[in-house]
Amino acid sequence: MNFAKILYGLKLNEKFLLSLRKVPKVRRTFLSEAYQCQEAWNNRLKNSLLSKINVDDFYLELNNKVESNILVPAIDIDIFTNCVQKHNYVEEIGNLLHKLRLTTETSNTLDSTHHAVVRYFIDMGEAQSLLSILNDRLNYGIFCDYLCYNLLMDHFIKKQDFASAAKTATFMMLQEEFDNPISNALAIYSCHNYLKNPDTWIEKDPETLKNEPKEEIKIRVKYLRNPYFDDHFDLWKPSDLVGKTLWWIGETMNDVIGRSCQLRGLILYNKYSEAIELLKKWKDEEIQNVVYKETIPLIENDAPDMFISGENSTESQRECQLLITDLQHSDLNNGNMDEDITNLVKKAVDAHSQEDITNQVQIYEEWIDVRMKILREQHKEREKQQRLANIENIKKELEEKEQLLTFFDNEDKIELQIEQKLEKEKLLYGEVKVTKQEEDYVPPEIKKRQNQ
Known part of the structure; x- marks a missing residue:
């Protein structure tokens, strides 16, 4: 037999075996594809707002605000989590959620944000990382709804x-x-x-983790809390x-x-x-x-x-x-x-899957309306604040003009205000002592230079 034919046959067998390896094993699953409501979930991206978002640019904007200690509204985090579809934002989403949790805006977190985070991690194959986030409620504050719980359990099953x-x-x-x-x-x-x-x-005892050797850092505290076990969280x-x-x-x-x-x-x-x-x-x-x-x-x-x-x-x-x-x-x-x-x-x-699907599709539509309503309210609030700022600027300009026009009528009053201000500064900073050298100082005469 030709040696080339033998090699060709071996390659075919190798390809056949590799193709068998790629065939996924059939596992038990209880929820149908329809239960995932994938089509209804994808429709959010057709919204006039989300369809215009450039995820990369929007993340840079959010990250710059966070790094500059500028308060990021919860609606901005919601928009980002609902738009992102790339795998390289897994850690970034976790960081943004943690930063949001440290601000007062955490109380305004939308239900759609929780849902979007869970679905994103499942779709990206990062379900284990999601469990760490769900388990750390204090630092991330992400909670599942029923559909997400069901999808996540079915995924692991x-x-x-x-x-x-x-x-x-x-x-x-x-x-x-x-x-x-x-x-x-x-x-x-x-x-x-x-x-x-x-x-x-396998879960480690939290007390054991606390007692692990670390660099010793002493912090003064006002009081010590008594140990408390709530038998739940x-x-x-x-x-x-x-x-x-x-x-x-x-x-x-x-x-x-x-x-x-x-x-x-x-x-x-x-x-x-x-x-x-x-x-x-x-x-x-x-x-x-x-x-x-x-x-x-x-x-x-x-x-x-x-x-x-x-x-x-x-x-x-x-x-x-x-x-x-x-x-x-x-x-x-x-x-x-x-x-x-x-x-x-x-x-x-x-008995209940069709009911869950119908309710969830309706909830997706409601979330779009809620998001747009919040944005409209924020826009109105910004316009209101801008108008108030403009009014304050106009009032300040009018006061300055009035002061100029009535200066000679209120000259004595203005001088008295200046003296009172100087007295306050003396009380605050102390009277400035002038040295003997400064008293004897005579500034040089400035003579006009004659042209030669």
Whole structure:
């Protein structure tokens, strides 16, 4: 066989194998392409305002204002975040959001700004960077709406990154927003699948980060704050965050999935007293199919310390253990928890996705009107301030003209004002002492130079 033909065949096989590598793997996803409302979202760029914005020039203008400590209106940040489509502005957007957060304009941040930031980071493939921004609410102040939560969780679920999906669900819990059935279902699905491999989410203790060796800087403070833990925004352990998310979402559901989530969430969250009250309530009400049968071994896996009797276990842990053991003898659901949670998401999407799409398209249109209304109001305010400044200038000019025209009539009054001003300056700066040398100083005579 010709050696050239062999090489050609090898190259063809190599190309074929490379093409197979490029074929994306099909992953589970719950939301359709229509749910992204991409066409309606892109229509914002056809607006008469946004279509005229040059992103590069506009960013330079914003950055110059920020560097010069000039207050940047929140509407300008909104316009920029809604216009930007290039990947090279990921860090710049984060910096602008942080600078905005440090000014009084942060209270005027538009809802469309939050939405635009989230969608931009997802579209640019920077979802992990977005999680860092969402988690640092104090420095960035970005919060998702329901559509963004759903898109973000679905994005991570498709990648089988359940730790990031669960982290997104905890942000929704911290905002205490549980009105959207699709968001609730996706949050339960994300947390449930994340708990199958909880080691994928590693979070450092904030106190440990504070105690890391740094350059010693001493700052005088007026007083020291007493340590305070609010049991909500101060939560950092993944088990606590996921547990509280399952607990609170489970409370919105009156079925076996909701009860199973409540019980598992409370144990993860180490709220044994609340778990005891809940178990006693279910027992008194004689609820049928109270929880899934597989929930109990899952709880034993989540909190193995609670099921190990010893001196270190608390009274509430022991009582909770007895009630859970007693729960095994009651009427439990033998269904498949994984399948039922998956079906819960599918049903929620089928029932509510069209409603979410319709509402979101309407919201996009409203945001355009709100943006234009704010700009018109700002334009009117600038015109008003300009008119007031012009009036002040005219008044000042008239006063100066009046002073000139009436100078000889008010000469004594003017001289008195000058003397009073000099007296005030003496009081402020002290009387200027003239030295002997200065007193004897005689200025040279200026003689007219004669032409030779």
